[in-house]
Amino acid sequence: MPELPEVETVRRGLAPAMQGAVIARAQINRPDLRWPFPDRMADRLTGARVLALRRRSKYILADLDSGESLLIHLGMSGRMLISGDPLGQFVHDHPAAEKHDHVVLDMDNGARITFNDPRRFGAMDLLTTATADQHKLLASIGPEPLGNDFNEPYLIAAFQGRNTPVKSALLDQKIVAGLGNIYVCETLYRAGISPTRKAGQIAAARVGSLVPIIRQVLSEAISAGGSSLKDFRHADGELGYFQHSFDVYDREGQPCRTQGCTSGIIRIVQSGRSTFYCPTCQR
Numbered sequence: 001m002p003e004l005p006e007v008e009t010v011r012r013g014l015a016p017a018m019q020g021a022v023i024a025r026a027q028i029n030r031p032d033l034r035w036p037f038p039d040r041m042a043d044r045l046t047g048a049r050v051l052a053l054r055r056r057s058k059y060i061l062a063d064l065d066s067g068e069s070l071l072i073h074l075g076m077s078g079r080m081l082i083s084g085d086p087l088g089q090f091v092h093d094h095p096a097a098e099k100h101d102h103v104v105l106d107m108d109n110g111a112r113i114t115f116n117d118p119r120r121f122g123a124m125d126l127l128t129t130a131t132a133d134q135h136k137l138l139a140s141i142g143p144e145p146l147g148n149d150f151n152e153p154y155l156i157a158a159f160q161g162r163n164t165p166v167k168s169a170l171l172d173q174k175i176v177a178g179l180g181n182i183y184v185c186e187t188l189y190r191a192g193i194s195p196t197r198k199a200g201q202i203a204a205a206r207v208g209s210l211v212p213i214i215r216q217v218l219s220e221a222i223s224a225g226g227s228s229l230k231d232f233r234h235a236d237g238e239l240g241y242f243q244h245s246f247d248v249y250d251r252e253g254q255p256c257r258t259q260g261c262t263s264g265i266i267r268i269v270q271s272g273r274s275t276f277y278c279p280t281c282q283r
């Protein structure tokens with residue numbers, strides 16, 4: 001499942017093809033993905049200019065000059081593909097089965113944007129831009145981890161009195177937006193904090209130290225995603241995974257990478273999901 005850095009990579013890949021361009025034609029090939037598409041979706045998209053392409057948590061929002069925003073969620077297996085090549089900068093590849101092309105947007109600059117999703121856990125919706133933050137998917141999401149509202153005093157206050165493991169607290173989208181399993185495991189390894197430790201029982205200074213580490217882990221992954229875009233001229237966010245090497249994630253039984261540590265990475269299951277960590281370095 002794409003996490004924040006992968007979604008940001010997709011956004012950056014789409015921006016040159018979509019930002020500033022008009023949707024000349026919208027083709028909707030089925031009535032729904034995870035949820036039904038909004039009424040008259042093709043009509044409402046056709047002729048609209050994309051003013052900005054932004055990201056909130058794991059959602060991409062295309063703000064249109066009609067006053068509406070197109071919300072895009074990749075779900076488990078959704079991909080945004082770019083084809084057409086008016087400026088010599090778009091990708092020609094279409095590596096996915098075309099029967100899963102659910103939404104096709106032809107931009108007036110010649111780019112074709114295709115939403116392809118075999119498992120259909122993705123979503124698209126149209127919402128009023130001015131009140132986008134109140135959309136049911138966005139209303140209760142916490143601050144962006146790369147934004148100014150996410151800072152040390154904020155996280156220390158958010159963890160106070162919390163009886164859940166720190167891993168669950170960081171996965172809680174109400175506390176911080178867009179963090180998923182992979183980057184939480186990586187963050188806790190760098191912070192030297194055991195994923196099983198109760199959030200409310202970690203010293204304030206250690207909680208505070210998570211903030212710059214989270215930013216760093218995400219920024220590095222976004223940079224790796226950016227290089228994958230550059231190398232492959234591709235808007236497929238999953239590329240970010242291939243380009244990136246993780247210190248603990250999916251490394252069960254392999255040696256810890258901390259110098260002088262002789263432990264192996266272990267895997268435990270927390271709330272039904274795998275956690276990878278070093279039992280020696282993380283306390």
Ligand SMILES: [Zn+2]
Pocket residue numbers: 256257258261262263278279280281282
């Ligand atoms: Zn270790």
